[in-house]
Amino acid sequence: MQFKLAPILLGTIGAVSLAVPARAAGFNLMQGVNLTPQQKAEIARINQQSEAELESILTPQQQSLYKAYKEHPTNRSDRQAFWASFTPQQKAELRADYQAIKLKINPLYTPEQQKQMNHNLQVLVSELKAENKLPKTFHLGFWQPVTRINPQKPSQLEVINQTNVPLQYGLTTDSPKTLLPGYVTEMKYISLPSNVLIYPSHQEASLKYNVSKIGNTTIVKVRQIASDTPGDGSLAINRTGAVYVY
Structure with missing residues (x-):
């Protein structure tokens, strides 16, 4: 099983949480970001390594829940059941892994690429706000200091x-x-x-x-x-x- 959290692994400047609305999950945060072959290869390597680390924290029951969520990504109850199955320690570990992934991938982007990703995220947030589809579970990059x-x-x-x-x-x-x-x-x-x-x-x-x-x-x-x-x-x-x- 591949534990693919593409918005987290690839869109780390504008990453979203596991409980994003379906439209946000399908939004292309990398639109207009032209990656070089070297960037793509390095991101793919980090992606593959991170997937194995993330998958290792799942119990067999959680793997089944994730499979159901993956098969029906727009099903809100499947998303909630998957996230609710995590213990506080697992949630903390997942967020720590997220932070580690961000620290590995973000330096690979140029300032222009980061600017484009931030712009894409602002477009997404503006659209969701206009349509009143921005729930409490949406995080505008939860690495921002409080x-x-x-x-x-x-x-x-x-x-x-x-x-x-x-x-x-x-x-x-x-x-x-x-x-x-x-x-x-x-x-x-x-x-x-x-x-x-x-x-x-x-x-x-x-x-x-x-x-x-x-x-x-x-x-x-x-x-x-x-x-x-x-x-x-x-x-x-x-x-x-x-x-x-x-």
Whole structure:
């Protein structure tokens, strides 16, 4: 089975999530982008390598769900069933793989090619907005920073559990801790870059992060959204202080 996420693997400047509407999934983000034979060959190599890595995280049941989704890509229930089958850890791993793929492929494009892809994405978003077909599950490139902190100063992260379920949280390099509903925790003196996982402890639930900052403290208010909606699973702060939600 080939785990082909073409919008992610090829259109990384204007990538969309697994739950994009059918029209967005079929939109040619590479229109007018003239790739050289060398670019095509290198992208194909990264594509093939990434497909194997992405496929390795799927269980046999998820492979069956993906097969159904692939056979009926416009079926909303198949898309939702496939995405809902992912554990918070798998979602975080998939998004981390996505980020790694982007970092490999984006440098291959020239500034002119990147400009054309951004233009194509803006055209798509404008059309979807005009037709009122831009759902919550559409992500306009989820690598865009939600806020920024000063990387030259000590940084903290405050997590507020506004859900009704216990959450697991922590740096990807540490063992996770539990944050009960209604409670607040603070992670002090975070070194950059850092990756933080925040996900439900005992049940499948979709989360939404509301991220802000006070001083050099990043504040993450976590709330629960509809379970059939792909939610947030991790937060990353890079060396420049840009804060990203995945």
